[in-house]
C-alpha cells in the first residue's frame with residue numbers, strides 16, 4: 001500500500017562511517033537538500049532545487065546517515081493533518097483511514113511504516129509531536145536554539161525548531177545528538193553548555209524517574225477526550241509506580257495560547273512568505289508590464305487555500321491600526337505563558353499532558369473546519385510560545401486501536417530530563 005510518505009524519493013548517501021552509518025533518515029521537505037527538490041508541500045516550489053544543504057543535512061551525511069527522500073507535509077508546515085499538501089494526503093500506517101497528523105506527517109508515517117529508520121521533522125506549534133502521537137512513534141521538539149535552522153524554509157521563525165522522529169526514545173535522542181549544537185550560520189542557535197545543559201542525550205534514556213517530580217497542568221488535561229485521558233492516567237500511574245511523584249500544577253495563561261500562537265505564526269508567515277512572488281522564488285506569474293499583477297498571479301496559482309488564509313490574516317494582524325490590538329496582545333500573552341512555565345518549573349522537573357487532546361482524525365474530517373484543526377493544538381502550542389523542549393512518547397491505544405501520545409515538557413535545555421522520563425514508559 002502506498003501511504004504517500006514521500007514527495008520526492010531520491011537517495012542522498014552519507015559518509016561510510018559515523019554514528020548513523022547504515023541508518024536511513026528521511027527529511028521533511030521544508031529542509032534544503034542540495035540538488036534534490038525541496039517543495040515545502042507547495043505547488044509554488046514544485047520545481048525548486050536548492051543550491052545548498054541545510055546544516056542538519058550536512059550533519060546527517062557527515063554522521064553516515066543515508067537520506068532516502070523528502071517527506072510529505074502540510075503546505076509550508078501549515079496544518080495538523082498533512083492534508084494541506086499540494087501532493088495529496090499521507091495515510092496513517094498505525095490507523096488506516098486516518099490522518100498521520102501534521103505538519104510532519106510524512107516523516108512520522110515513514111518511521112511508523114518502516115520506510116525509514118528515523119526522520120527529521122519541524123515543529124512550529126506541534127508539527128513533530130502531533131504526528132508522532134498520531135502514528136505511535138517518538139518525537140522531540142528541542143529547546144529553541146538547540147538545533148540550527150539554517151536551510152529550513154521559514155514558516156514562523158521565532159517558534160520553529162527541527163527535531164527527530166524515531167521508533168524509540170533512545171533512537172530519537174541519538175538523532176538529536178547528531179543535529180544539536182551551535183551554528184555560526186544561524187545566530188539564534190545557542191550552546192547548551194552555556195545554559196546548564198549538555199549533548200549526552202542518548203545516555204539519558206535510562207528510565208530512572210525515582211527522584212522525579214512530574215507536574216500535571218489541569219488546563220491541559222480537562223478538555224481532552226475520554227479515550228485519550230484513560231491512556232494518559234494509566235501512563236501517569238506507571239510513572240508513579242516507578243517512583244516518580246505526581247502533582248497538579250496550574251498554568252492559567254495557556255487558555256490564551258492557541259489564539260496567541262495563531263496570531264504570531266500567521267504574522268510571521270505573512271512576512272516570511274513574501275519572497276514567493278515568482279521572481280525571487282516560486283513559479284513565475286508571467287510578466288505582462290505590471291509587476292503587482294505578475295506577483296498576484298504567481299501567488300494566486302502557487303499557494304493553497306490554507307496558506308492564503310494565513311497570509312491574509314497575518315497581514316491584517318500586522319497592519320497599521322490593528323498591530324497593537326492583535327500582534328502586541330499576542331506577544332503579551334506569549335510573555336505570560338513563558339512566566340507560567342518558569343514558575344511551574346520552580347516546583348517540578350517536568351510537566352505531563354496528553355500530546356493531542358483527540359485521537360487521529362479520519363481522512364477528510366477536519367479540512368473544512370480550520371478552527372477545529374487549530375484548537376487541536378491546545379497542548380502543543382504553549383511549548384513553542386515558551387521556547388521549551390518537549391517529547392511525545394506512545395501511551396497506548398484507544399479501544400478503537402487509535403494511537404495516543406503523552407507529552408513531557410522540560411525547562412529550557414532540559415532535554416535530558418524529558419528523555420529520561422519518556423524512556424521510563426517504554
Ligand code: GLN
Nearest residue numbers: 077078079124125126127
Ligand atoms: N498545526 C500548527 C499550525 O498549523 C502547527 C504547525 C507546525 O508546527 N508547523 O500552525
